[in-house]
Amino acid sequence: MTSTELARRECAATVLGGPTxxxxxxxxxxxxxxxxxxxGPHGYLTKTAGPAIDESALGAVDVVLVSHDQHPDNLDERGRAFAQAAPLVLTGPLSAARLGERAVGLSPWTSHSVPRRDGGGNLTVLAxxxxxGPEDGERDADGNVNCEVTGFVLSGDGLPTVYVSGDNASIRTVTEVSRRVPGISAAVLHAGAARVPAxxxxxxxxxxxxxxAAAAAVLDADVVVPAHYDGWTHFSEGLADLELAFHEAGLSSLLRVTPHGSWVDLRS
Incomplete structure (x- = not known):
């Protein structure tokens, strides 16, 4: 882990480990x-690696996106404190109710505009x-499989349209996102085939x-950044599995893998 401040980029992403x-x-x-x-252990889940970059090295953060707040592999104790200290948290309505006054709850297909710092107007964050979990999984009282989870699409004038999947296991859902939001050119996809026996x-x-790999094909994205495939014992597939799947699908040219903490350009 490094505490050296992470330099700013114009249009890029870096995975720090796990989904982060x-x-x-x-x-x-x-x-x-x-x-x-x-x-270390986090209840019934076990974390095996810390982040490549400490939160103190991220400098001023404008927005924290929380796909869901109920599982520690997506929001652990320090992550929660980091989110609650941010000027704006965008998440689902149920998570927002638990994350405090700076959290804005977005139902699917609603959006929030954030003024850009490059003079280009607004960044639109669409939930x-x-x-x-599986499509036929039992749904909770709110109609969710496992729990409420939110993905996000980032867009703006002159910017690539970027999809951040959150913990989604449904190709049907990816297809719906692709149909309703045409022109997605970059995607951060949570992979890892997370499994909990119970x-x-x-x-x-x-x-x-x-x-x-199928999601990448459905989205017709030019850049795919995989996340959520290492750092926890319940992730059952790792980077080698991802690289093989993209190779077998003939999509290796889309996959962008760099050491955690290193940047990937989101423009093709």
């Missing part, structure tokens, strides 16, 4: 699903659905590697 991703776009710095705790017969709670 920094996106610099439109002069803004966004952080999705912050997890900054040290390795999109996600299914955190949930849904141990079936994946996030996309496995083949479904991640």
């Amino acid at each position: 991703t920094v996106v610099d776009i439109g002069g803004l710095r966004l952080v999705s699903d912050p997890t900054f705790d040290e390795p 999109v659905p996600a299914v955190h 949930k849904f017969e141990g079936r994946p709670l996030s996309m496995d590697s083949r479904r991640t």
Whole structure:
């Protein structure tokens, strides 16, 4: 882990480990699903690696995106404190109610505008659905599989349209996002085939590697940044599985993998 301040980029993303991703776009710095705790047990989940970059090295953050707040592999203790200290948190309505006054709850297909720092107007953050488990999984009282999870699409004049999936296991949902938001050119896709034996017969709670490649094809994105595939013991597929799946699908040219904490340009 390094505490050297992370330099700003014009339009790029870097995965810090687990799902945690920094996106610099439109002069803004966004952080999705912050997890900054040290390795160790978190209830029934176990973290095996800390972040590549400490939260203190991120400088001024404009927006924190929280796909869901109920699982520590997407929002751990330090991540929660980091989010609650940010000027703006965008998340689902149920999560927002638990995350304090700076959290704005967005239902699927609603958006929030953030003034850009590059003089280009606003960055639009659109909330999109996600299914955190198998399509036929039992739904809770709010109609969600596992729990409420929110994905996000970032867009603005002169910027690439960027999809951040959150913990979604549903290709049907990716297809709906692609249909309703044409022109997605870059995607941060949560993979790893997360499995918890007690949930849904141990079936994946996030996309496995083949479904991640299929999602890339459905989106017709030019740049795919994988996240959520390492750092926790319940992630059952890693980087090698992702690279093989994209190779077998003939999509290796889309996959952008760099060491955690290193930047990926979001423009093709």
